[in-house]
Amino acid sequence: MDDAIMQRVQVWKDGNYDDAAKQEIARLEKENPTELADAFYRNLEFGTGGLRGIMGIGTNRINKYTVGSATQGFANYLNKTYPGGTIRIAIAHDSRNNSRQFAEITANVMAANGIKVFLFEALRPTPELSFTIRQLGCQGGVVCTASHNPKEYNGYKAYWNDGGQLVPPHDKNVIKEVEAIASVDEVKWSGGEANISIIGKDMDKQYIDMVKSLSVYPEVITRQRDLKIVYTPIHGTGIMLVPEVLQRFGFTNVHIVEEQAKPDGNFPTVVYPNPEESEAMSIGLKKAKELDADILLGTDPDADRVGIAIKDKQGNWVLMNGNQTAVLAFNYIIEARKAKGIAQQNDFVCKTIVTTDMIDRIAAENNVKCYNVLTGFKWIAELIKEKEASEHYTIGGEESYGLMIGSQLRDKDAVSAVALLCEMAAYEKDKGRSLFEKLIDLYVQYGYYKEHLISITKKGMNGQKEIAEMMDGYRNNPPSTINGSPVVQLLDYDLRKGKNLQTGEEWPITLPVSNVLQFILADGSKISARPSGTEPKIKFYFSVNTTIKSAAEFDSIQVKGDLDKKIQGIISDMGLK
Numbered sequence: 001m002d003d004a005i006m007q008r009v010q011v012w013k014d015g016n017y018d019d020a021a022k023q024e025i026a027r028l029e030k031e032n033p034t035e036l037a038d039a040f041y042r043n044l045e046f047g048t049g050g051l052r053g054i055m056g057i058g059t060n061r062i063n064k065y066t067v068g069s070a071t072q073g074f075a076n077y078l079n080k081t082y083p084g085g086t087i088r089i090a091i092a093h094d095s096r097n098n099s100r101q102f103a104e105i106t107a108n109v110m111a112a113n114g115i116k117v118f119l120f121e122a123l124r125p126t127p128e129l130s131f132t133i134r135q136l137g138c139q140g141g142v143v144c145t146a147s148h149n150p151k152e153y154n155g156y157k158a159y160w161n162d163g164g165q166l167v168p169p170h171d172k173n174v175i176k177e178v179e180a181i182a183s184v185d186e187v188k189w190s191g192g193e194a195n196i197s198i199i200g201k202d203m204d205k206q207y208i209d210m211v212k213s214l215s216v217y218p219e220v221i222t223r224q225r226d227l228k229i230v231y232t233p234i235h236g237t238g239i240m241l242v243p244e245v246l247q248r249f250g251f252t253n254v255h256i257v258e259e260q261a262k263p264d265g266n267f268p269t270v271v272y273p274n275p276e277e278s279e280a281m282s283i284g285l286k287k288a289k290e291l292d293a294d295i296l297l298g299t300d301p302d303a304d305r306v307g308i309a310i311k312d313k314q315g316n317w318v319l320m321n322g323n324q325t326a327v328l329a330f331n332y333i334i335e336a337r338k339a340k341g342i343a344q345q346n347d348f349v350c351k352t353i354v355t356t357d358m359i360d361r362i363a364a365e366n367n368v369k370c371y372n373v374l375t376g377f378k379w380i381a382e383l384i385k386e387k388e389a390s391e392h393y394t395i396g397g398e399e400s401y402g403l404m405i406g407s408q409l410r411d412k413d414a415v416s417a418v419a420l421l422c423e424m425a426a427y428e429k430d431k432g433r434s435l436f437e438k439l440i441d442l443y444v445q446y447g448y449y450k451e452h453l454i455s456i457t458k459k460g461m462n463g464q465k466e467i468a469e470m471m472d473g474y475r476n477n478p479p480s481t482i483n484g485s486p487v488v489q490l491l492d493y494d495l496r497k498g499k500n501l502q503t504g505e506e507w508p509i510t511l512p513v514s515n516v517l518q519f520i521l522a523d524g525s526k527i528s529a530r531p532s533g534t535e536p537k538i539k540f541y542f543s544v545n546t547t548i549k550s551a552a553e554f555d556s557i558q559v560k561g562d563l564d565k566k567i568q569g570i571i572s573d574m575g576l577k
Contacts (some may be wrong), residue, residue, distance in 0.1 A: 001037050008040040010236040016185055017065065024057045029193065039488070046070050046178040047533065048171040048374075048552025052146050052155035055098060056530060061437075062154045063266025065184050066222070067102045067144075068109050072187040073079040073178030074140070074158055075113035077170070080177075081500040082139055089117045090136060090199075091142040092129040093552045095236050096154050097265035098124065107420040109191030123263055125303035127413035128207050130163040132199070135206055136407065145302040148274035151267050153296045164410035166510065185281035204241065210408050211416045216428055217338040217402075221250040222378075224426035228293040231418065232257035233265040234273045234303030238414065245419050251426075255291060257284045274300055276401050277320055283319055285309055295425045295435070299414040306414035308421055310435045318436065323356040323451045326397040328435060330359050331442055332424045333405065334366050343368075348387065350380045350396040353493070354528045354541040358442075358449040359397075365446065368394075373386050374493070374514045375530065377402060381410035399451065399541070411473050437512040440551045448554065449545040456538050463536025470538065474517050474529060482521055483569040489520035527570060540576060541568050 001009075009029075009235040013022060019167065044051060044066050051070055056355045072401045089110050093103035100123070102567045107119040120129075124145050133141040136176035141159035149155070158166050158174060166174060181187065191401050202231025215221070229251055239261055246254050259269055260283060267273040270280045275298040288296040288309065296309040296317070309319045320328075330349055337343040348369040355567055362372035369391070373379035373421050380396040384407050397403040402412030405420055425435050443449075458466040478490045479503060491498045493516040527543040544566045548554050571577060 001033060003039050003106070009036065011183075012040075012057070016182070020028060021057045021063075021065075028057075043179075043443065046073070046175050048175070049154045049165055049378075050158045051403060052149065054152045055154050060155075062102070062146075064101065064105050065187075066155055067105050068085070068189060069184060070178050070183045071106045071109040071142070072113070073181050074142070074174055075110050075115060075188075076139055077174045077177040077179075078115060079310055081170075081559065087114070087140075087515055088114055088136060088138040090116065090118045090120075090132040090138050090141040091143070091239055092120045092124045092126065092132075092141075094126070094544045095123050095263035096144075096146060096301060097151065098154055099144045101264070102154065102156065104155070105144075105189075106142050107196050108190055108193070109188060111189055111195035114192060115195065117196045118199045119196055121198050122326045123237045123240060124204075125241055125299075125413075125415050126157070126414055127304055127409055128203065128241070128412075129158065130409040130411040131207050131210065131468035133159055133161065133163040137202070139248040140230065143302065147302055147358050148272060148300040148305060149277070150272055151265060151315045158445045159276075159411075161534050162381060162385050162410050163408050164385070165166050165376070165378035167378050167382045174201075177215065177413065182391075185463075185511050188229055190324060204244075207415075208241065208245055208248055211245050211398040211414075211419055212576070214405050214416055214420060214421060215249060215381075216333075216340060217423060218250065219547050220427050221423060224429050225250050226253045227251060227422060227426045227429060228283055228291060228332050229254045229292045230256070230257065230288040230291060230296045230297045231421055232296075233263075233303070234260050234270060234275065234280055234298055235262065235302060236297035236299060237263065237305040238262060238305055240303075240416075241415050242299065242303070242418050243253055249423065251422060255287065257287055259283050259384055260306075265380070272318070275305055276322070279305055281309060285319075289317060294429060295422060299422060300447065301416065301419070303414045304412045305400055306403065306421070315435075315480070320453065322397075322401040323449070324439060325401065325467060326355060326399065327442060328424060328439055329397065329403050329405070329420065331362050332420070334362065334368055336427075337394065338366070344392045346391045347394050348391050349394055350383055352376070352379070353511075353518065355399040355529065356449050356451055356543060356544070357526065362442070362447045374511055374516070375412070377404060377412045379512075380404060384410065399453075435567045437551070440554045443554055444548055444551060448548050448563070449543060450558065450560075450567070451544075452542045452567045453485055453540075454540050454571065456540070456576065458536045458538075467531045467536060467538045470515065471515065471529065471531060474519075478519065479574075480520060482525075482527065483566065483573045485521040485523040487519050487527060488522050489518075491516075491518040491520070493517070523566075525570065527574070540571075540574075542570055544570075549559075 092097035145153040146153035403417040493514045526543040531538040
């Protein structure tokens with residue numbers, strides 16, 4: 001173990017840390033020095049979204065000391081930003097092990113720093129926290145969650161006064177304040193308990209009323225109230241609100257997946273509590289088949305992501321990917337607002353740059369503006385703030401199973417998404433059709449778009465360096481063709497510059513700096529390369545499309561095979577296998 005690690009360990013052994021932490025250090029020194037080194041080899045990074053990591057003792061772990069230090073830094077920034085006034089902050093947590101403890105520590109530290117704290121009485125979905133910040137006029141918020149990570153993880157997401165996660169300049173400024181906390185002795189652990197108010201049912205009611213107001217066709221639900229719905233919270237917070245929201249919408253035939261109904265930070269029935277994983281949806285799928293349900297929905301532990309399954313024309317269950325779900329949801333909101341006569345001239349929708357361009361096409365053909373932002377809902381929130389004086393936001397989303405309907409909160413919201421997706425299924429059933437058939441109709445109308453994602457991890461100490469070299473190669477020597485199709489455009493979000501590789505024309509990209517490259521091919525294909533900022537990992541997003549003339553053509557093995565072949569050809573040609 002090198003000297004720097006040993007020094008960090010010694011600080012914990014000598015400092016104001018509890019006996020349990022010191023005993024665990026002694027145990028690891030004796031039994032597992034490798035794990036001890038990993039726990040102390042660095043300080044867990046407070047990134048632009050907050051903290052996320054494995055729970056345990058050490059500077060590189062999520063524990064009461066790293067959570068307390070992060071909170072002290074955030075509190076210092078709030079007090080510097082809002083001098084002299086009353087500062088208010090809302091705090092929530094998910095179903096993970098230790099989440100309640102971390103939320104209470106966060107509340108105590110904030111309160112000891114003179115900040116008025118609104119702490120939820122028990123676990124709640126993350127989107128309700130975003131809503132609460134806005135409802136109570138808070139200057140910030142924190143939710144203790146690691147979203148859909150495995151059970152060993154926990155985390156800490158920081159929010160600003162609009163209900164969105166931190167964006168520049170606040171993100172970097174908070175990071176500086178957190179990094180400036182040199183010792184746990186600088187953390188104000190207690191002394192402001194009178195500043196803490198417990199909240200719960202009253203806020204639930206306000207939030208549920210807001211979600212209910214998003215319903216576009218309540219009269220359709222009245223006719224289709226017995227739509228057979230299967231829902232799984234995957235051991236998370238969704239159970240707190242989703243069943244009640246569905247009831248308030250008017251649905252009477254809702255079946256909860258009992259094996260996954262109880263909040264449990266050990267997530268006993270799944271490896272990854274993530275509705276993007278078919279394994280996490282498998283128990284729900286089994287129940288949906290047994291009941292011959294109309295739709296299956298699953299939410300992740302903090303209920304901000306939703307996955308759905310629906311039946312195809314042959315009655316086989318199909319898990320929708322995030323792009324397909326987003327296409328259905330965006331189109332529904334655009335079409336329904338038109339049909340109901342509530343569409344406004346200044347309506348707009350928003351998606352991330354790696355989400356299907358089929359949404360851009362739908363929006364354009366319906367004369368609705370579609371904005372593209374960097375990956376992450378904080379950028380959708382920031383765009384709403386920028387546009388809200390002159391334009392009207394209706395829906396936003398991203399390919400990683402996130403949707404945000406309406407602007408009364410500023411983060412992805414699986415609770416309202418579940419309700420709207422069920423309303424969409426009821427709307428199609430009322431016409432004697434399924435959501436799957438609607439999706440095929442959209443493919444016929446706007447083009448058949450197919451997306452694929454691969455994630456490549458470069459292991460070892462040189463992993464980050466290899467990924468940086470890969471990005472430099474693409475940036476400085478972009479391929480002229482990929483899979484036989486000329487590369488027409490290179491979009492470089494790090495240099496904030498777009499370039500037509502055939503004419504040499506260049507133009508500025510107005511989004512914030514982000515290490516993302518996109519290749520636009522002559523055949524309409526798009527490839528996006530996006531490295532992780534914290535792990536030796538790089539994601540490649542592929543989007544290809546073709547035209548189909550009829551629903552029958554969609555069923556053609558050749559059409560699907562051609563697009564699959566194109567994606568595999570791109571992967572092979574780029575040497576990504």
